[in-house]
Every structure is written in C-alpha cells, then in structure tokens.
Amino acid sequence: MNIIKGLIVKDLLQLKSYRKTLIIFIVIMFIFSVMNQQQTEMINIFSMMLILGFGMFGIATFSYDEMSKADKYIMTLPITRKQIVLSKYILIIGATIIGGILGGIISFAIYYIMNQQIIDIQYLLYILIGEMFGIGLIQSIEIPCIYKYGAEKGRFFVFFITFLIVFLIGGIFFLYKKIVMPMENFNFIKENLKFILENYMPVILIASTIIFYWVSYMISKKIYSKKEL
C-alpha cells in the first residue's frame, strides 16, 4: 500500500500548479452561480463542472508523466505494473468523488444562501449520481485509450468513442420510442421497465459506474502489462 501511496503522492505533488487553477475555477464558478437568477440550473452545471474539473485533475497526471517520460523511470522502481495502473485509478476515482462531494456541499450552500431554504436533498443526490455516472463513463473509456495510445493521441480517441456511445444510446432510445413504444404486445415489459427506471435509477447508475471502472481497470492493466517502454 505504501508504494501506491508513493505514486499518488508523486501525482499530487506534480500537480501543484494545477491546484491553483482548480481553486480559481471553483471561485469563479461560485460567484457566477450566486449571481445567476436560475439557481437550480446553475447548481447542476456547477456540480458537474466540479466533478469534471477534479476528474481532469487526475487525468492530467498522464500528461505530466508523458512530458517527463516518467513512465520509463517508474518502471525501474520496485513497483509492479499492476500497482502503477491501480494507483492511477485510485487517484482519478478518488478525485472525481471528492469533486462530487464538494460539488454537493457548495451547491447546497449556494441554494441556502440565495433562497434561505434547504435544497431538496434527493434531487441534489440524483443530479450528482447522474453526473458522476456520465463522467465515470467517459473516464472509463479515456484511461485505457491513454494507456494504449498515450496522453495526447488518447484524447482524440476518447472524443471519437464518446461520440459513438452518445450516438448509440441516442439510437437505442430513438428505436425504443419509435418501434417498441407503439407496440401493444410489449405492455408488460414497458410497465416493468418504467417501474424499474423510476424506482431504482440511482442504484442502476451507481452499479453501472462501478462496473465501467472495473472493466476499464482490467483493460488498462492488460494493455500496460504488454507495454514496452
């Protein structure tokens, strides 16, 4: 565990300059949110930007490693390749969760300051879980891409693959609406699906996020074990 701590300390220390940018970003977003009339929407955007910002904080360490060609040196230390990959996932997932918690707390505060009343907690949690799911999905694709193609090229692939997924999901919804919805024979399935989605959506989203990260970690581990530096 100490070794993984060492790798995470390395990533956190080399992102010192990024920390300042992140704080300035939070402050600007905070002011912007407070000044805006449409509080609820701003809170959605604000928490999402925070999760995204913190998640990017973790992803940015790949670029730093690539710039200093640190990967090659790190591999000469008494660390297994599995530990190198695991440390990145812990850092990125940890940063994303911290972003989510911070986003939630600050959103709560903004709403309270502006409206003198407490925000609907369930609504806020749903928003945060939804946002973490989206960003978790992108990261789960992005990390193996970076391991395979490098930090710069990997970014291009992630845009491409994310676009593809959005297109696919959109396509499935479209087909569902156009083909399955008008069919009377499928009423039983439709009812059940509606029930599941309405009652278990957050659980489904959290479970899917965990599965995405796990599959992504297994793929990254495999890619990195074959990598030659």
Add this chain to the structure above:
Amino acid sequence: MENILQIEALCKKYDGFKLDDINLKLPQGTIMGLIGENGAGKTTTIKSILNTIHIDSGKIKLFGLEMKNNEKEIKEQIGVVLDDSFLSEYLTPIDINKIMRNIYKNWDEKLYFEYIKKFELPKDKTSKDFSSGMKMKLKIATALSHHPKLLLLDEPTSGLDPIARNDILDIFQEFINNGKNSVLVSSHITSDLEHIADYITFINNGKILLSKTREELLEEYGIAKCSKEEFEKIDKNDYIKCKKNKYDIELLVENKLKFKNKYDIEIIDKPSIEEIMIMYIKGEN
C-alpha cells in the same frame, strides 16, 4: 568473485534491429562500461535487464536471482539513472524524498539529503531550472539513497561539461570502493570509461564484439602501421581489422607484443578505447 549480473543468450527483435545472443557477466566490486554507437543496443540491453521491455529469449540473473520471479526484490537493490527519463521536472528534491520514502523499503532520507548537500542542489527548487549537470546529480542522488548494490546507468555523462563529468565519475568510483557494489554504465563517451571501468563491453549492431578488462584492451591491443608491401606478408589471422590510408595501412592487433615478435614492424601504437571502437566499426577484415 561472485557475479552481480549475469546475462545468457539474450535476444530481442524489433523491426530493423536485433539484440542478438548477448552474454555478459558483471563481477562484484567492479565497473563495466558498455560502449557502442548510438543505436548499437546499449539502451535495449539495459531495458532488458530492468524488464521494461519483454525479451524474446535468454536468461537474466541479478544477485543470483531471475528477474521474472523476483522483480520487486531485485529492484530494491538497484539504483537506476536513465538519460531521458526521470520524475517530473515540476518536483523539488524535497518532493522526491516524500515520494521515494514510500517506494523503497531501504530509503535513507538522511543519506539522500547528504548527497543533495554534497552536490550543492537547492532543496526547494523545482528541477526544471537546474542545469544538465545538476539534473544528473539529482538523478544520481536519488539512485544512491536506498543503499543499492548495483547501479545501472544509461548515458549518465552525455551533455555534461568536463568538470561535472569528472564529479560524476568520482561518485561511481566511490560507490564501488566497499568491494561489494558494482556499476554497469553505458556511454558513447569512451574517454570517461577509460578512467573508471574495470571491464569494457563493446556492442555493435546488437551483438557483443568484445568484453575484456580495461588493462587487456589498453595494454595488449595495438594499432600497427605498415606499408603495402609489409601488409601483403601479414597473415589474415594475426590482425582483427585493417584500415587503408593514403600512405600506410593500420592494423588492429589483439596482442601487440606477439605481433611485434612475429613481424618486423616498428610502429605499434597503444590505442585508446575510441580508436579500438572506430577500427572495429570502420575497419575491413
């Protein structure tokens, strides 16, 4: 004498390059210089030892253990300096200590800061503002501070001025003084190795052309200069390579005394390692 490093029949193939049947032994308490042109296979050999690339065949043993099953244990005892790779330049020597004390079981914080002081490196400045010599010294301080038994260095002196180079060579010499530690250093600056290496291994086109003690190379090898008439009388087996100049012919011979006794040739110079290397690469058979 025990071998700290032993390589047997190492092969690694890339597109257009092959590291072919590398055999090498590095005894305890010695420094071995790995020489050769850029792209000859020096770095690939070091990468193979460190398992940062996957070898096609062969056996690599360090401290009597095979890397395959004992990677962590072995790497705890190796200090590595790579020419083109280290931790981020946005880190200070203090930051590096914070990282490394988690990574190496034997990390010696006190020793590390002693080196930092000895090398006159500012503790709290990021290394991006350091000179090349300072950066190299930081890499070396980091490589030495977990009490390794073997130092693996890839081109540690390239790009440094003569004084910084000299300082660094002194550090290596000091490192092996206890008789237990060893150093494997690759360099294309052969003059550096002439001063410190006990063994010289010469790699060319992915093959080891020779691996001998420094004394054998510098004292026994010779470059004989002869005329065309004299050259015609010389047996092809008595020289390694020849180079035809405008007025004379130069011959690289393995044993200059033996050669002198056999042939009546007066000028046989003591070659430098660089001259031997050039004769091997540029000379004809």
